[in-house]
Each structure stands twice: as C-alpha cells, then as structure tokens.
Amino acid sequence: MFAAAALTAAAAIALAPAASAQDDYIDPTGPYDATEYFVTPWEAGAFAEHADKGLIISPYGDAGLQCRGFHGRIWDCTQTLPDGSVNRLIRLSPDAYPSRIMREVWAYDPFNTGSAG
Numbered sequence: 001m002f003a004a005a006a007l008t009a010a011a012a013i014a015l016a017p018a019a020s021a022q023d024d025y026i027d028p029t030g031p032y033d034a035t036e037y038f039v040t041p042w043e044a045g046a047f048a049e050h051a052d053k054g055l056i057i058s059p060y061g062d063a064g065l066q067c068r069g070f071h072g073r074i075w076d077c078t079q080t081l082p083d084g085s086v087n088r089l090i091r092l093s094p095d096a097y098p099s100r101i102m103r104e105v106w107a108y109d110p111f112n113t114g115s116a117g
Contacts, residue, residue, distance in 0.1 A: 034067040034077065038106070054104035056089070065089075077106050088112050 038056040039046045046055065054074070056062050064080035077089040093105040 031066040031068050031076075031078070034065045034069075034074070035062055037067075037074075038062045038065055051103070054106060056106050056108075057092075058089070058108035060108065074104060079108065 037053055039050045039053045040061055041047075041055050041057065043050070043062075046053075056065065056079075058079060060079060060081055065077060066080065067074050067077040069075060075091075077091070079087050079089055081087055088109060089106040090109045091104070092107050093102055
C-alpha cells in the first residue's frame with residue numbers, strides 16, 4: 001500500500017513540471033511584433049537605407065503590425081487598428097523564400113472583416 005502511494009506521488013511530481021512547461025510554450029512562428037521590419041513607401045529612406053525592409057501600404061502606416069514567420073520567411077500578417085480591431089493584410093509580392101531576391105510588399109485590405117470603414 002505504501003509503495004503504491006509513493007509511486008503515485010513520485011509520478012505526480014515528475015509530471016507536474018511538464019504540465020507547467022506546456023503553459024509557458026511560445027510558438028516560434030509568432031505572431032510577433034513586426035513593426036520594425038516594415039516601412040511605408042512614403043517614408044524617407046524607404047528606397048534607400050531602409051530598402052531591406054518590407055513595404056506596408058496602409059492608411060494606418062506601419063503601426064500595429066504582427067506577422068507569423070520562421071527563418072526569414074513571413075506569412076499571415078495583420079495590423080491592429082487604433083479602435084482595437086485586427087485587419088488581415090494582403091501580400092502583394094510573391095513569396096520569395098528562400099532566395100529573398102524580391103522585397104516583401106503587404107497592403108491594407110479595406111474589405112476585410114475588422115477593417116475600419
């Protein structure tokens with residue numbers, strides 16, 4: 001009887017850290033704050049010193065951008081608008097992974113659910 005209770009307690013202790021580790025899991029693909037990886041085409045340096053950044057065409061600028069990505073490949077970007085709604089962005093450039101010879105271009109979708117207007 002004592003051995004069964006000890007085994008049960010040992011199993012509970014051994015499994016407890018695994019359960020809390022799952023609660024702390026962070027998806028490596030995101031979403032993550034992607035604002036620093038984009039620039040609007042009308043910003044100074046968009047086609048010069050910031051040419052390595054993706055372009056975002058949106059009436060809300062480059063604020064509130066979140067993307068999913070992994071190893072330099074970006075997919076599924078959204079923009080949180082000032083009213084708190086989330087708007088899915090449209091990719092205008094082809095997926096250039098893995099060569100990255102083409103600049104990423106994403107745009108605001110005025111017809112998307114959650115968009116302003």
